[in-house]
Amino acid sequence: EVQLVESGGGLVQPGGSLRLSCAASGFTFGTSWMHWFRQAPGKGLVWVSRINSDGSNTNYADSVKGRFTISRDNAKNTLYLQMNSLRAEDTAVYYCARGRSYYSESWGQGTLVTVS
Amino acid sequence: EIVLTQSPGTLSLSPGERAALSCGASQTVINSYLAWYQQKPGQAPRLLIYGASSRATGIPDRFSGSGSGTDFTLTISRLEPEDFAVYYCQHYRNSSLTFGGGTTVEIK
Numbered sequence: 001e002v003q004l005v006e007s008g009g010g011l012v013q014p015g016g017s018l019r020l021s022c023a024a025s026g027f028t029f030g031t032s033w034m035h036w037f038r039q040a041p042g043k044g045l046v047w048v049s050r051i052n053s054d055g056s057n058t059n060y061a062d063s064v065k066g067r068f069t070i071s072r073d074n075a076k077n078t079l080y081l082q083m084n085s086l087r088a089e090d091t092a093v094y095y096c097a098r099g100r101s102y103y104s105e106s107w108g109q110g111t112l113v114t115v116s
Numbered sequence: 117e118i119v120l121t122q123s124p125g126t127l128s129l130s131p132g133e134r135a136a137l138s139c140g141a142s143q144t145v146i147n148s149y150l151a152w153y154q155q156k157p158g159q160a161p162r163l164l165i166y167g168a169s170s171r172a173t174g175i176p177d178r179f180s181g182s183g184s185g186t187d188f189t190l191t192i193s194r195l196e197p198e199d200f201a202v203y204y205c206q207h208y209r210n211s212s213l214t215f216g217g218g219t220t221v222e223i224k
Contacts, residue, residue: 035213037161044204044215044216044217044218045153045155045161045204045206045215045218046215047206047212047213047214047215050211050213059211059212061212095160095161099163100166101208102148102149102151102208102213103149103151103163103166103206103208103213104161104163105163105166105172105173106163107160107161107162108160109159109160110160
C-alpha cells in the first residue's frame with residue numbers, strides 16, 4: 001500500500017523558514033516523480049513544485065520560485081520542501097504526492113503551515 | 117498560462133441522479149494532460165481520471181471523463197452518497213500544473 005506521510009509543518013513568523021518532509025513507502029520511490037501541492041484554508045488546490053526521479057529536474061510555481069527548494073533522498077525514501085522567506089499567503093495545508101510528471105495518483109494527508 | 121474554469125460552482129443533486137461537471141480551458145489543452153480529482157472535507161484529493169478519459173486504479177465505472185480541445189466533462193452516472201464532494205480538473209503545460217477552481221457536488 002502506498003503511504004506518504006508529511007511532517008514539519010507548524011507556526012512560523014513572516015520571513016521565517018520551515019523544512020517539510022514526506023516519508024514514502026509501499027512503492028519504488030526512486031523511480032517516481034514527486035510533487036508538493038498546497039491548499040489555503042477554504043480554498044482550492046495549488047501546485048507548488050515537482051521533482052523527477054533522480055532529482056536532476058525541478059520546477060516551481062511562480063509564487064514560490066526563489067524561496068522554496070524541493071529535494072529528495074532516494075536512499076531514505078524521503079521528499080523535502082525547504083521553505084524560506086515565508087509570507088502570510090503561504091499559509092496552507094501542504095501535500096506531497098506521487099505520480100507522473102503531469103498528474104499525481106497518490107497523496108499524503110498533508111501538514112499545516114501557518115505563517116503569522 | 118492556461119486558465120481552467122469549472123462550472124457550475126455548486127451542483128445540487130439527489131443520490132441516483134446523473135452529474136455532469138464542466139472544465140473549460142482558455143486555450144487548447146492536450147488531452148493526455150487533463151486530470152480530475154475528488155476531495156472530501158478533511159481529506160486529501162484522490163485521482164479519478166487522467167488523460168481526460170482514463171479511470172485511475174480502483175475508481176468505479178460510474179465515473180467517466182470526456183472532451184477535447186477546450187471543453188472537458190466529468191460525468192458521474194448515478195450519484196452514490198459517498199460521491200458528494202468537491203471535484204477539481206487539472207492541466208499540465210510548460211513544466212507547470214494548474215487547477216480549476218472546483219465544483220462542489222452537494223446533496224439536494
